[in-house]
Amino acid sequence: MNQFRKTLIGAAAAALAATGALAETELTVYTAIEAEDLPRYAETFNKSHPDITVNWVRDSTGVITAKLLAEKDNPQADVVWGLAATSLLLLKSEGMLEPYAPAGVDELDPKFVDKDNPPAWVGMDAWVAAVCVNTIESEKLGLDMPSSWKDLTDPQYEGHVIMPNPASSGTGFLDVSSWLQIFGEEEGWAYMDALHENIARYTHSGSAPCKMAASGEIPIGISFAFRGAKSKAAGGPIEIVVPSEGVGWDMEASAIVAGTAHPEAAQKLIDFTVTKEASEMYNVGYAVVAYPGVAKPVEHFPEGLLDAMIDNDFEFAANNRARILEEWQSRYGSKSDPQ
Amino acid sequence: MRDAEHRPDPYLKIENLWKAFGKFVALRDISLRIEDGEFICFLGPSGCGKTTLLRAIAGLDLQTRGTVEQGGRDVSNLPPSQRDFGIVFQSYALFPNLTIERNVAYGLENTGRSKAEIKERVASLLQLVGLPDQGRKYPAQLSGGQQQRIALARAIATNPGLLLLDEPLSALDAKVRVHLRHEIKELQRKLGVTTVMVTHDQEEALTMADRIVVMNHGVIEQVGTPTDVYRRPQTLFVADFIGEMNQIPATAGGEAQIDIGGVVMQLASHDFPKGHAIVAAIRPEDVIPHGARAHEPGGDDKIETEANALEVDVAEMEFLGSFWRCTLKHACFKDGNLYADFSMNAVRRLDVREGGRMTVELPKSRLMAFDRPEG
Amino acid sequence: MSDAAYTIPEGKNIKGKLSRDDLIMRASMIVIGLYLLVSMVLPLYAMLSKSVSTFRFDLAAFEVQVSDESGANFSEPVTFETLNERLGVVEGLDFIAGSDGRLGVTQFFPDFSFRSPVMYRIRSNQEDGRFLVGSTLHTGTEWLELDSNTFRRVQLRPEQSYGLGNFKTYFSTPALSDSIKNSVMIAVISTIVTVSLAFWFAYALNRSCMRFKGVFRLIAMAPILVPSLLPGIALVYLFGNQGFLKELLMGAEIYGPIGIVIGSVFFTFPHAFIIISTALAISDARLYEASVSLKASAWRTFWTVTVPGARYGLVSAAFVVFNLVITDFGLPKVIGGQFNVLAVDIYKQVIGQQNFEMGAVVSVVLVLPALLAFALDRYVQSKQVALLSARSVPYEPTPNRRTDSIFFVYSCLVAVFIVGILAVCQFAALVKFWPYDLSFSLNNYRFNRMDGGGWAAYFNSIKLGLLTAVFGTAVVFFGAYLVEKSNGFRTGRTIFQMFAMMPMAIPGMVLGLAYIFFFNNPENPFNFIYGTMTILVVCTVTHFYTVSHLTATTALQQMDREFESVSASLKQPTLKLFSRVTVPVCLPAILDISIYLFVNAMTTVSAVVFLYSHDTALASVAVLNMDDAGDIAPAAAMGMMIFYTNAGARILHLIASRGIIGRTQAWRHR
Known part of the structure; x- marks a missing residue:
């Protein structure tokens, strides 16, 4: 018994020493990356930085953003790794991000880097709008395959289109802000008025429309390409359509939270996020990544997506977000009679 | 009680006690002295303040004003746990999940007694209350009377200086009640413990108490021995509440005289000015029946005070077992009746019958006069 | 006796000396009172102050200088307020913004062109004034010189102030304030339907001689074991566009009021059933005998005896159901579609738009009807006590083939509805890819591959349930004991009692949001519990405090009032009495409280949805999030896991109760 206890204590001490040696720093990392990707990301990072432990705090984009903003005066996070750029802009405008130019940032596609110098955030991969169309149901209902945003306003689709609510979903907001950019303010709203006629309802989440x-x-869900590819891989009878007018996009990006107690470890992590290795890691799920030239095609991903991406003005989106949402709410927010 | 102040200090001394619940004043200026070893009953109708007074003595509901001294110690503001008493409630308040033994032993624990001592003491207590073999049972397995004895055993286990009984017998049925009355009294005498019992049952008070404290509307109406309060009630309330009493409207006459509907009668004395509205009172058993030879001098049926004799009609007779209750009518009572209890003997001897006439006397020494309340 | 004798003499009231027990009990009561203060009152206060925290554009705080065409020679500084007085760009409610509000500056310059060579200088004249260039924050009073192309990117930020501005905005925005009407409508309709259904069900169980009453009773209680949003998932499978029974709706849409009402009927049914059943069980047989002897028809007897006898139960059930529906969040979130209700609005404002202030406003709006329903219910229940205490003879139904079989069929229909919903969820959880691949698989149970927290969430929920049950029962029961049995200290007890009743009137969403405001404040010494399991336990205990407290209080009131007096007279510590007598005697109630807390901790969504962190994800929240992400089948699977766990816990509870009661409550049997 005694012997056993001694062994146990010895083992515990050894284990403690081991973790102590390996994990000198623990970073609290807030993220909206898909849950199933997190262990892989942390593992890849730890290959080159075994001394930094990543403690994930994961939730949907909205929740994480709300959490960060709520913790404005008492930040809990050290690093944000994988949050929509629009959200990061919001944090930036609250002065919550620590500007830092990671080593090798010059290698990245400049589209993926904050314009300020040093940049407050750096992008990882893009997240592109797309339309998922159920082929079986379309056929049953005799619907044509849409090819553009404008097509979706055709009366034949009445009640057959679903999209995320921009007020609660980042994907929804990137759709709306891209339409306003593609069509211009006035025509953009007119487009949404027409589309609204066909919308069955607005979901809270961005991936739900494609899953539905x-x-x-x-039959038709306005969602994002990554989700579409996944659903298709899971056996959903869907076609992923890239509307011809061009598609909105947002990127997942990373930043250091101002006031972190571990600035050095945080910088190391951000350095890692812009490496080629990291982009290769992102490429498993995302077809569009920040490091030029590494992207390999992802299974089921629609072709021509890269070219369809509009020249997204994130600043416009961030600075007009409140106004756009207010307008959207007053137009479509209270569809209180769903029949 | 004014002259009591010269006596040596009693065991329990209550002075100028007031208790208010919000605006309602439940006890008014109560002063009372209870001697060591006395058995005192607080008697009165419900709501008279008797339980409130008991709880003030126990410290369970603190009085608003006034002092309580126990054994020469001022306990006025002490919590119950720092006073010295055992208490028994109407509900027994036995701990339902503990055996009888453990209930009785409850107060003995943590008092420096050894387990064996406790065991011995519990056994002797159970012996004392006549339930030596019930120790292993739970309270719910005993009858009400047995439970109350256990409650008593628990209350006296620690040898308290004062035993408080809050209507201990009211939840029991009549037979058990009568039986337990004697047992409790017996026990109290044996232990010599000063005891205060609250009851609304006059019979209980009369049979058990050394002295009775009659209370009404938050004041003490009278304090006295059972015979005192029965024979010499000081207020109409006491007269009415304890035993039965004929109450006849009358007016005060001259010295030791009263006027009942035109008939002037004699009584021992009264303090009222002439013409004052009073109530003449006499107990039914004190009305003396007389036969034909009542007015003959020297006879064994001689009327004591001629002025107090009345020729009455026997309106109704009700047989109540050991005596007859007769409803008597006379012009001086107006519409009222005089009730009289006559022994079987007397009824047979004097041939009292419904519809007949007879002579009765309201003896001078038993006839009382009280202030007539207005309305 | 003179009048003077009737008035108490002048002077000081006697103040009792406190015994050690009194001190311990008061101190404990203060501790638990403080717990409630910290876990409820202060957070609610924080929320209330958040709702009146507005953001206003303070135009006088920003100054601007404009150069001539040469780009030198700047004009005198002028505030934006002066510019606005000239142009009237911003008016009335436009001044009020959310914390995220921005105001572009170019609109103050009618002839602005971003190509012009004109230069601009801008500054705030207050240290804390904030404006953005692009998305870079500038503070302080330094002048910032910008060319016109950059100047157009300048956005003014609002200042925090206090006022009712948020409420004005709320009520002048139909998209928001319409929810009040929607919420009330849904709650009223659900209440009417549930109470009617539950009444006849309870009537069948109490007043007929049909068979299988035990089974029906068991089935009726099942919905308590699942999160309120689970019926929503079943409804999607039943009446969604791919639903089995879609045709039954005749083209109507399940996403919206219809779905919310059906789901609400499901999850509120047991609550209404218990209350009404209790009311029917106490009806007096003598009244029925009287009615029969007066040769009244069955129908007349029903209306003159049955309904009046159960009226307090009916009213009470109605308020309870109303309150449950109007404060429920999970169900409308899942099946509400575009139909906005208050509880979901709070979520949308906070999680979707990060507009905490507006979330607080909606919370305040939601508290009002909930508070009203709660107050009325308490009032009605206080009246019912008198009815209960009357001595009555229990009613024994007599067999009647016709009515018994009608009631049997009716009860079967209700049972099919309840069991059907659960069965559909279980079916959904097992099907591989609805509706295209109907083969069974356990794929949907691979929670670790979905968002929401995976299997860890499930085990977290069990942990939360156990902690809540243990910690909550201890606090609640001890608190109830203190408030019931301590001496004097009336003010303290009244305040405590008030605190204990409050949580029932506070919707979970409101409590959760209030916790963010209160506990996430870095100056709060309790800040460290934020994001931990502790805050979830505290929140859940508080959320379900009232019913537990009432259960404890009822049990304690049945104890002899004089135990404490006896104990004191025997000079024994009160805490000995508490542990030796009170707790063992009240053990059945204590077990009831713990299972109630456990089941609710497993199913609750509303309060904890704002408070869980990655490490403390919960099964019920996982159901919500998986459904939200479109993973409906795994959501159903997790929901059914909660159901089985709760059912298992109930069975364990039953066995434990029997065992413990058998051992410790031997005294109950003669």
């Missing part, structure tokens, strides 16, 4: 299209609940 995949399950045939609503």
